[in-house]
Amino acid sequence: xxxxxxxxEKDARTTPxxxxxxxxxxxxxxKKAIKKYEKEGVIVKYKTVLNTDILKDDAQKVRALxxxxxxxxxxxxxDRIAERIYRxxxxxxxxxxxxxxxxxxxxxxxxxxxxxxxxxxxxxxxDNVNSTVTHFILKRxxxxxxxxxxxxxxxxxxxxx
Amino acid sequence: MKISKLVEKMKPSxxxxxxxxxxxxxxxxxxxxxxxxxxxxxNICESAMFSLxxxxxxxxxxxxxxxxxxxxxxxxxxKFSLSYNPDRNILVTTGVSEAVDLALRxxxxxxxxxxxxxxxxxSYDPISELAGGKVxxxxxxxxxxxxxxxxxxxxxxxxxxxxxxxxYPANPTGVSYSxxxxxxxxxxxxxxxxxxISDEIYDELTYDFPHTPLxxxxxxxxxxxxxxxxxxxxxMTGWRVGYACGPEEIISAMTKIHQYTMLCAPIMGQLGAxxxxxxxxxxxxxxxxxxxxxxxxxxxKLNEIGLYCAMPEGTFYVFPSIKNTGMRSVEFAKSLLQKxxxxxxxxxxxxxxxxxxxxxxxxxxxxxxxxxTERMGHFLKSNA
Numbered sequence: 001x002x003x004x005x006x007x008x009e010k011d012a013r014t015t016p017x018x019x020x021x022x023x024x025x026x027x028x029x030x031k032k033a034i035k036k037y038e039k040e041g042v043i044v045k046y047k048t049v050l051n052t053d054i055l056k057d058d059a060q061k062v063r064a065l066x067x068x069x070x071x072x073x074x075x076x077x078x079d080r081i082a083e084r085i086y087r088x089x090x091x092x093x094x095x096x097x098x099x100x101x102x103x104x105x106x107x108x109x110x111x112x113x114x115x116x117x118x119x120x121x122x123x124x125x126x127d128n129v130n131s132t133v134t135h136f137i138l139k140r141x142x143x144x145x146x147x148x149x150x151x152x153x154x155x156x157x158x159x160x161x
Numbered sequence: 162m163k164i165s166k167l168v169e170k171m172k173p174s175x176x177x178x179x180x181x182x183x184x185x186x187x188x189x190x191x192x193x194x195x196x197x198x199x200x201x202x203x204n205i206c207e208s209a210m211f212s213l214x215x216x217x218x219x220x221x222x223x224x225x226x227x228x229x230x231x232x233x234x235x236x237x238x239x240k241f242s243l244s245y246n247p248d249r250n251i252l253v254t255t256g257v258s259e260a261v262d263l264a265l266r267x268x269x270x271x272x273x274x275x276x277x278x279x280x281x282x283x284s285y286d287p288i289s290e291l292a293g294g295k296v297x298x299x300x301x302x303x304x305x306x307x308x309x310x311x312x313x314x315x316x317x318x319x320x321x322x323x324x325x326x327x328x329y330p331a332n333p334t335g336v337s338y339s340x341x342x343x344x345x346x347x348x349x350x351x352x353x354x355x356x357x358i359s360d361e362i363y364d365e366l367t368y369d370f371p372h373t374p375l376x377x378x379x380x381x382x383x384x385x386x387x388x389x390x391x392x393x394x395x396x397m398t399g400w401r402v403g404y405a406c407g408p409e410e411i412i413s414a415m416t417k418i419h420q421y422t423m424l425c426a427p428i429m430g431q432l433g434a435x436x437x438x439x440x441x442x443x444x445x446x447x448x449x450x451x452x453x454x455x456x457x458x459x460x461x462k463l464n465e466i467g468l469y470c471a472m473p474e475g476t477f478y479v480f481p482s483i484k485n486t487g488m489r490s491v492e493f494a495k496s497l498l499q500k501x502x503x504x505x506x507x508x509x510x511x512x513x514x515x516x517x518x519x520x521x522x523x524x525x526x527x528x529x530x531x532x533x534t535e536r537m538g539h540f541l542k543s544n545a
């Protein structure tokens with residue numbers, strides 16, 4: 001039933017009825033499986049992929065990648081300090097990495113000032129945060145498997161043998 | 162200017178008028194396209210671009226780049242334990258279309274008879290005639306799932322029948338043959354000393370059982386011209402690369418014609434094809450899975466809205482019956498196009514046995530399939 005996830009990941013609007021047809025199963029079984037995935041947290045939520053770069057208005061936001069070095073805590077490793085950080089709504093994503101720094105954050109704000117003040121005022125001042133490096137994102141080309149530019153497709157001829 | 166009698170006699174595609182109608186219309190959802198809706202996998206495109214940058218823009222050897230023939234040889238060996246020598250038994254062609262033409266011209270003498278299933282892909286019949294052959298149509302129908310049977314083939318064998326064209330999984334019906342069915346057919350081919358032109362271009366798109374190349378069956382390799390290519394499985398229709406494999410004397414005869422008519426397949430296509438065989442199995446499988454889901458969806462949906470549709474074993478076509486509407490194929494297709502803006506191909510485009518059926522290509526996004534079947538349902542209700 002993993003194929004259900006594959007289908008929903010491509011298009012979350014696919015209905016259980018449609019999935020049932022695609023997989024030659026009955027709708028009830030599909031609904032049940034989806035419910036189970038939701039309950040287990042495999043399916044976290046259903047949302048829409050946006051390209052806000054196209055919105056030439058106030059809705060545009062600024063994002064930065066922030067490398068953070070932290071001191072892990074006894075008994076908690078990185079989890080506790082990570083939670084301290086990712087609970088801020090400004091933090092869009094948070095990853096623990098191997099390599100020269102520990103956490104990689106994606107932070108979002110209305111403008112550069114807002115992101116900067118989050119970093120200097122809130123993030124860098126947390127006790128176990130040793131240092132931060134901020135990279136502002138200039139352009140998003142592809143995010144989570146989706147190319148954001150509208151690709152002009154060569155149309156196939158409308159009918160052929 | 163007077164044109165050749167043979168060409169004059171060639172049937173104009175009976176549904177040209179319908180095609181023009183489709184092409185002239187806007188905002189049509191087309192389920193009438195005989196090619197994948199996927200773009201060629203990026204590794205193939207990228208590799209071809211790199212080759213162009215390096216200046217690979219020349220002719221290749223007539224038979225095709227040795228590297229490609231070697232890759233084809235290894236691919237067939239690994240996949241089907243089918244051995245063809247890259248020097249002697251493989252010819253790279255400009256799509257399978259060219260390979261069909263070459264094969265027919267290489268084997269037919271004027272007046273030789275050739276068996277062709279009805280319905281079948283549109284080019285077999287006219288190209289056979291152009292090559293001087295006399296076409297004998299082997300009728301198949303919905304009641305036998307549009308499959309050739311040993312009986313139906315045998316019934317059409319008479320003095321002078323030299324060859325048969327087999328295509329599986331088949332355009333337009335989507336049906337394919339299991340190994341057992343092929344074995345039964347192969348006995349008839351052997352008993353009657355037929356050459357078989359086996360067009361297996363859709364082989365990767367077989368969903369319910371593994372594809373069996375005809376040439377792998379006992380006694381068949383020496384009488385089979387195995388045709389395949391890159392258009393369908395790798396979504397490379399516009400690259401125009403196919404290949405023919407067979408006994409040395411056949412391949413060398415086909416190469417003779419090919420060197421004068423085509424010279425060689427386009428080098429860009431050949432280079433793309435090498436990369437396709439080298440590193441695209443993941444992309445091919447991914448596309449196949451998607452097609453399979455669409456197949457299940459469309460068959461179930463068509464039956465639900467009241468068009469009887471069998472579950473075909475392969476390709477990206479289904480061939481539902483429209484008999485219960487009382488309409489003829491062309492009339493149905495025309496009316497559906499005009500009223501609901503959905504394009505399908507009338508079954509009769511593929512032979513008179515296609516009457517009462519339409520070909521639906523599900524090489525189209527799931528969104529299109531959903532919308533198109535909704536519209537078809539509406540069309541059927543308003544015509545009931």
